[in-house]
Amino acid sequence: MSNLPQLGLVCITSSNQVRYRTVTRKRLLQLSSEEQQQVLRQLYQDNLQRINKALDFCVANNIKLYRVTSSLFPFADTPEGESVLNEFDCELKATGDRSQSLGIRIVIHPDQFVVLSSDTPSVIENSIKILQMQAMIFDKLGLPRSPWAMMEVHGGKGDRAERLINVIRDLPEGIRSRLALENDEYAYSASEILEVCRAANIPMVFDAHHHVIHEKLDTYEDPSVPEILAAARSTWHLPEWQIVHISNGREAFGDPHHSDLISVMPTSYRNAPWIEVEAKLKEQAIEKLRTEWLSPLLVVS
Numbered sequence: 001m002s003n004l005p006q007l008g009l010v011c012i013t014s015s016n017q018v019r020y021r022t023v024t025r026k027r028l029l030q031l032s033s034e035e036q037q038q039v040l041r042q043l044y045q046d047n048l049q050r051i052n053k054a055l056d057f058c059v060a061n062n063i064k065l066y067r068v069t070s071s072l073f074p075f076a077d078t079p080e081g082e083s084v085l086n087e088f089d090c091e092l093k094a095t096g097d098r099s100q101s102l103g104i105r106i107v108i109h110p111d112q113f114v115v116l117s118s119d120t121p122s123v124i125e126n127s128i129k130i131l132q133m134q135a136m137i138f139d140k141l142g143l144p145r146s147p148w149a150m151m152e153v154h155g156g157k158g159d160r161a162e163r164l165i166n167v168i169r170d171l172p173e174g175i176r177s178r179l180a181l182e183n184d185e186y187a188y189s190a191s192e193i194l195e196v197c198r199a200a201n202i203p204m205v206f207d208a209h210h211h212v213i214h215e216k217l218d219t220y221e222d223p224s225v226p227e228i229l230a231a232a233r234s235t236w237h238l239p240e241w242q243i244v245h246i247s248n249g250r251e252a253f254g255d256p257h258h259s260d261l262i263s264v265m266p267t268s269y270r271n272a273p274w275i276e277v278e279a280k281l282k283e284q285a286i287e288k289l290r291t292e293w294l295s296p297l298l299v300v301s
Helices: 025-029 033-060 079-086 089-101 121-140 161-169 190-200 208-214 224-233 267-271 283-300
Strands: 006-010 065-068 105-108 151-154 179-182 204-207 243-246 274-277
Touching: 006 033, 006 105, 006 283, 025 033, 033 065, 033 079, 033 089, 065 274, 079 121, 089 105, 089 121, 105 121, 105 151, 121 151, 161 190, 179 190, 190 204, 190 208, 190 224, 204 208, 204 224, 208 224, 208 243, 224 267, 274 283
Parallel strands: 006 065, 006 274, 065 105, 151 179, 179 204, 204 243, 243 274
Antiparallel strands: none
16 A cells, blocks of 8 residues: 555554553642652653554554654653653653654644644743643654654634744744644634745645535535645645545534544545544544555555
């Protein structure tokens, strides 16, 4: 299937094979500084083992794209967390080297608190802090400072394109070199995010489901879908690195809630090199797409 799209696993599996540990801020703040470090040390050690298990799973299932959880090392942006994480530098580099030697592309989608277009300076400042933490983790993994190791976020506050562009242009190189923007259902249409990406000189991640919801379309076969897919590809310095997202509505075609499996694919996605599969049943959805969507394409090709 080398000439067909690569289907990507998002964070965890529907089984218990790929799961991660976390800790709440409330629990952590109840502890002394020394106790916090002990808790984080064990958690980071466990999650390092689990990301390696995720790589094992990807190898066993021939998955070449893996979106790692944004809470892989929680509180690594605090003095206690960063100090503990520094203890794992060698293990982190070995894990990153292993992913690259296995040909598994690692990307991340930081959480909804990242809003680079906010009207509130402190929100933008905190958003950049979150992205700096993720960039630090990617640097420790030895992942390239390029969209190959993509850090992808949404546009955030609507009607703030100019502010978003200016903030992106001023980001530290470790973030900006990896950053990509995705269209969403409500605030930023695909065409709006496309223009922001062109102005900021960063890649666009096209989400066909977000697009049809935003534009109130009833099919992925609308001419705008292949048009925007092609336009988004032009924002990638290396077109063969282009990533897109796919999901289906749970209750209806335009439902923003994700379904368990993917039953409907845009025909134009045959030309998408990398597809993150955003479905509740994760690896089962990937297998279904391989059987019902990719296999017939292989016969045709």
